[in-house]
Amino acid sequence: MIKLTDIRKAYHQGQHNELWALNGIDLTIEANKVTVLSGPSGSGKSTLLTIVGCMARPTSGRVQLGERDISGLPERFLTDIRRKTFGFVFQQFNLISGLSARDNVMLPAYPLGGDWRELHARADALLDTLKLGQRRDARVEWLSGGEQQRVAIARALINDPQVLIADEPTANLDTALSREFMEILENLKGQGKTIILTSHDPLLVESSVVDRVVHLRDGHLVEAEQ
Amino acid sequence: MHSRRSHYAFAFFALCLALFLLTFADAAFRRAGSADALAANERLVAQLGLTDLCLFTEARYTRHPSQADLQSAFQDHPLAFEHFPSGSLMPPSQHLLTRYEDLDSKTKSAD
Amino acid sequence: MKTWIAKQKALIDFTLSSLARRKLKNLGLLLVYTIIVFLLASVMLYTHALRHEAAQVLKSSPEVIVQRLVAGRHDLIPPGYLEKLGRIRGVQSKEGRLWGYFYDNVVSANYTLMAPSSASHDFGQVADGKIVIGAAVARERGLAPGNLISFRSYTGKLFIFTVAAVLPHEAELVSADLLLLSETDFRSFFDIPAGYYNDIALSVANPQEVRNIAGKISETLPDARIILREEVLRTYESIFNWREGIVLVLLSGSILAFAIFAWEKASGLSAEEKREIGILKAIGWETGDVLKMKFWEGALVSLAAFLLGYVAAYLHVFHFSAALFEPVLKGWSVLYPRFELVPVVDGFQIATLFFFTVFPYTVATIVPIWRAAITDPDAVMRG
Numbered sequence: 001m002i003k004l005t006d007i008r009k010a011y012h013q014g015q016h017n018e019l020w021a022l023n024g025i026d027l028t029i030e031a032n033k034v035t036v037l038s039g040p041s042g043s044g045k046s047t048l049l050t051i052v053g054c055m056a057r058p059t060s061g062r063v064q065l066g067e068r069d070i071s072g073l074p075e076r077f078l079t080d081i082r083r084k085t086f087g088f089v090f091q092q093f094n095l096i097s098g099l100s101a102r103d104n105v106m107l108p109a110y111p112l113g114g115d116w117r118e119l120h121a122r123a124d125a126l127l128d129t130l131k132l133g134q135r136r137d138a139r140v141e142w143l144s145g146g147e148q149q150r151v152a153i154a155r156a157l158i159n160d161p162q163v164l165i166a167d168e169p170t171a172n173l174d175t176a177l178s179r180e181f182m183e184i185l186e187n188l189k190g191q192g193k194t195i196i197l198t199s200h201d202p203l204l205v206e207s208s209v210v211d212r213v214v215h216l217r218d219g220h221l222v223e224a225e226q
Numbered sequence: 227m228h229s230r231r232s233h234y235a236f237a238f239f240a241l242c243l244a245l246f247l248l249t250f251a252d253a254a255f256r257r258a259g260s261a262d263a264l265a266a267n268e269r270l271v272a273q274l275g276l277t278d279l280c281l282f283t284e285a286r287y288t289r290h291p292s293q294a295d296l297q298s299a300f301q302d303h304p305l306a307f308e309h310f311p312s313g314s315l316m317p318p319s320q321h322l323l324t325r326y327e328d329l330d331s332k333t334k335s336a337d
Numbered sequence: 338m339k340t341w342i343a344k345q346k347a348l349i350d351f352t353l354s355s356l357a358r359r360k361l362k363n364l365g366l367l368l369v370y371t372i373i374v375f376l377l378a379s380v381m382l383y384t385h386a387l388r389h390e391a392a393q394v395l396k397s398s399p400e401v402i403v404q405r406l407v408a409g410r411h412d413l414i415p416p417g418y419l420e421k422l423g424r425i426r427g428v429q430s431k432e433g434r435l436w437g438y439f440y441d442n443v444v445s446a447n448y449t450l451m452a453p454s455s456a457s458h459d460f461g462q463v464a465d466g467k468i469v470i471g472a473a474v475a476r477e478r479g480l481a482p483g484n485l486i487s488f489r490s491y492t493g494k495l496f497i498f499t500v501a502a503v504l505p506h507e508a509e510l511v512s513a514d515l516l517l518l519s520e521t522d523f524r525s526f527f528d529i530p531a532g533y534y535n536d537i538a539l540s541v542a543n544p545q546e547v548r549n550i551a552g553k554i555s556e557t558l559p560d561a562r563i564i565l566r567e568e569v570l571r572t573y574e575s576i577f578n579w580r581e582g583i584v585l586v587l588l589s590g591s592i593l594a595f596a597i598f599a600w601e602k603a604s605g606l607s608a609e610e611k612r613e614i615g616i617l618k619a620i621g622w623e624t625g626d627v628l629k630m631k632f633w634e635g636a637l638v639s640l641a642a643f644l645l646g647y648v649a650a651y652l653h654v655f656h657f658s659a660a661l662f663e664p665v666l667k668g669w670s671v672l673y674p675r676f677e678l679v680p681v682v683d684g685f686q687i688a689t690l691f692f693f694t695v696f697p698y699t700v701a702t703i704v705p706i707w708r709a710a711i712t713d714p715d716a717v718m719r720g
Contacts, residue, residue: 050715055619076623079714083621094616094717098358103351107617110351111626113344116230155620167718231353232346235637242644249651253680256655260679263507264393270508272397274453275434275538277569279391280471280513283447284670286438289514290449291576292569293402293536295411295562312668316576 001031001194002052002163007061009047009219021047022058023219030212031162034185034195038205039216045198046167048216052196053165054082083108087156089166093148095140095155101127101147102136105154112159119158126154130184146177153184163194170201178203185209282312291316345633348626352634366598367642373595374646374694375653377588381686382654383662384576386678391573394511395566399538400547402434402564403554416532421557422539427550429542433534435523439516441488444477446671450516452523465519468498473513473672475503490526498522506675513674600701611709618714627710628703635702639695646694647687655680 009022021044029035029052037045050056051063054070057078063071070081087108095104105123127136130150135143140151149169156164170178178201185195186209199205205213215222270276278290287294356363403422405412414433422431435452453463463469470480480486480500487497504512524531539554541547551563614627653659658677659666667673 046718050718055715055718056713079621079623082714088620090619090717094619096613096616099354103354106347107351108620108622110347111344111622113340113342113347116343116347116350159621230346230350231357232349235349235353239637239640239644242641242648245648246644249648249680250682252651253655253682256680260507260677263505264390264679266505267394267508267511268397270504271394271511274451274512274515274517275399275432276511277395277398277402277564279387279395279510279573280449280473280515280672280674281510281666282668282670283449283514283672284668285447288668289438289447292564292572293404295404295406295409312666312670 001066002029003062003064004028004048004052005062005064007048007051007058007063009044009051009056010059013059021219022051025061025216025219025221027214027221029194029196031194032189032192033211034189034197034209036205036210036213037196037198037216038200038213039222040200042218043216044219045216049165049167049196049198053086053088053163054078055088083112083159083161085161085163087159087161087164089149089152089156089164089169091168091171093152093172095148095151097141098139100137101132101140101143101151101154104140104151105158107158108155109158123154123158126157127151130154145172146180149173149177149181150184157188161193163196164188166195166197168198168201170199170204175203182207182209282316284312288312288316345629348630349633349637352630352637356634356638363638367638369595369598370638370642370694370698371646371649373591374642374690375649376591377694378647378650378690379653379659379661380588381690382650382680382682383659383678385683385686386654386681388574388576389681390510390679391576392570395569395573398566398569400541400544400566401539401551401554403537403539403558404562404564405536405558405560406562407560411535413529414534414537418558418561419534419537422537422554425550425553425557427542427546427553429540431540432538434536434538435520435529436535437527439488439491441478444671446474446477447514448474448516448672449514450518450523450526452520453517454520463501463517463519463522465521466497466499467501467519468522469502469504469515469517470500471504471513471515471672472506472509473674474516475500476675477672488526490528492528496522496526509674510676514672596697606705606709612717614706614709615712615717618710618712619717624710628706631703631706631710632699635699636695638702639698642698643691643694647690651680651682654678 004025004027007022007025007027008020011019011021025044025048027048037048039045047056051058054063054065058071061071062069065081065085070078073081096107102120102123105126106119109119124133124136127133130153132147132150132154135147140148143151149172153164153166156166169181173181182204188195189209197204197210204210277292280289282288403414403418405414405418419431419433422428432454434454437450439448439450440446441448468486470478475481478486480503482500482502484500485497486500487495489495498518504515518526523529529535539550541550547565547567551565554563555561617627617630618624653661655678658675663673
């Protein structure tokens with residue numbers, strides 16, 4: 001359902017520190033599957049994730065979402081697609097400190113201008129599902145690492161996206177919490193979500209929840225497994 | 227119903243705005259109420275031939291700025307530092323100021 | 338429309354939650370901001386109402402005043418001047434005025450002594466040995482009608498007067514320091530011989546002709562100095578001009594201090610704030626959403642400061658007699674009129690105040706955000 005054709009991405013193009021992060025990626029990511037982008041740091045997996053998630057535009061190449069070519073769309077439309085289709089969980093969680101867990105979860109829905117009470121209820125329901133119901137009024141910096149990640153997941157899901165994108169989700173978690181995270185993935189997959197992750201954590205890469213692992217190195221696809 | 231910060235803010239601003247508008251109502255009310263006193267003052271001014279407001283009683287030229295003569299008001303120069311505090315609050319009488327400007331330009335080069 | 342409102346409300350929710358995180362700092366800012374608006378609005382309301390009242394009350398002051406100058410000082414009008422003025426065409430009525438200053442060393446206050454000549458004033462002709470006093474004099478000396486008061490005149494003689502009446506409190510703005518006495522008492526108190534006056538008040542038949550008549554007077558009496566009513570009114574039109582003395586110092590000082598404060602607060606975009614804007618962009622906010630959110634922050638803070646400051650200033654000036662200004666206005670004077678100004682509010686002035694307080698702060702809040710808000714949404718992941 002997401003089809004990438006000959007994706008290339010350069011940073012600082014035309015400057016002395018020009019860097020090609022991606023050098024021609026052809027990849028199709030299927031819906032309702034858990035796909036892991038794996039590779040050492042600097043392999044271009046995070047860059048690929050930002051392009052898949054419409055956060056950044058490729059220097060060249062085409063991105064198709066379903067039947068639609070979205071690589072040429074202006075920023076406004078891209079933002080619109082991004083917030084309706086994708087939910088993001090960042091490596092550092094990127095929660096806004098000082099705000100409560102619930103406020104953080106509701107943030108992505110604010111610019112959409114939906115009904116506030118309905119949104120409020122949705123945020124509470126999501127936090128309940130992720131076993132954070134009793135912590136929803138706590139400021140996020142008072143939460144543990146695992147709790148913070150679950151807040152980040154709830155935030156990613158608040159607009160009910162089809163695709164959940166997570167960058168190195170287990171990098172800051174111990175084994176027990178990583179297993180908990182994989183359970184959450186299992187659940188989401190069961191709900192029909194498409195999940196795209198980057199990781200080089202063997203625990204996650206080799207887990208049974210993962211349907212497909214895509215290896216990258218130096219901006220190229222190495223091989224596809226499973 | 228959950229409390230919402232924006233609702234508190236709206237309530238707060240509604241209250242402020244109401245107070246703001248109330249000042250206009252109050253002003254109109256007080257204007258109407260003081261019309262008689264104002265008319266009485268006007269009469270007093272006419273009967274006694276008063277020329278100035280009794281704002282500053284500390285010096286002749288601040289008690290009656292409009293009656294001050296060229297030399298007593300702002301004793302040294304209209305832009306000089308004032309001896310009496312109220313003298314620095316208000317400008318010299320307009321007709322004095324214009325005459326001082328004349329004097330200024332005449333004496334500029336002479337001494 | 339409904340979506341738009343819901344969205345703005347949500348942005349306001351967020352911006353308020355953000356502000357609430359640094360409650361003390363932001364409340365402090367609001368307080369300082371409110372005080373600035375309060376000071377500006379107080380000065381504005383006070384001076385505007387005072388000028389208005391002066392114009393209203395002084396429009397019935399004498400049309401023309403003729404003084405006599407000798408060696409650059411005021412001098413008495415000698416006999417014969419009144420008759421000379423009477424021969425000028427267009428002069429309707431003329432009246433020698435008797436008034437002067439007296440320093441009362443009991444309370445270290447300056448009084449204005451006056452012998453009203455018109456028989457028709459509200460307190461009747463002041464009889465010999467009687468005195469009518471202004472309300473501030475009564476207050477300062479603790480006098481009531483019927484009391485006796487003695488003054489030692491400049492000639493060294495002791496005079497004892499009976500207080501016949503106290504001028505009404507409502508008239509303090511024009512009469513707080515007045516002592517009204519009979520002409521006979523006035524002349525013997527100041528030792529002014531009969532036929533001499535302090536100055537002359539004239540009224541003219543045709544107000545259009547007042548300048549011509551003034552010209553004729555100075556031809557007839559070359560040592561005369563003529564003050565027209567329009568000059569009196571103009572004096573009070575420009576009283577407390579914003580360019581004047583303490584008003585200017587006070588305003589420019591506080592405005593400058595606040596400008597620095599606001600600039601520092603608004604433009605000193607911390608790394609923390611930059612990071613937050615990056616996060617908002619990454620989770621799907623557009624540049625415009627971030628700017629709108631910041632707009633609300635600036636607009637709410639400055640609007641609150643404006644409304645609170647203005648209402649407080651209104652109460653201060655019109656309900657508490659501008660009590661904070663009293664020490665400044667009083668200077669070294671002992672007598673100070675207690676008056677309640679009639680509220681006159683100028684919509685244009687309020688609009689100006691609104692513009693100069695709300696607009697710059699809002700802009701100062703948004704502008705520095707601009708650069709941070711146009712960063713790419715993937716900056717968070719790269720950083």
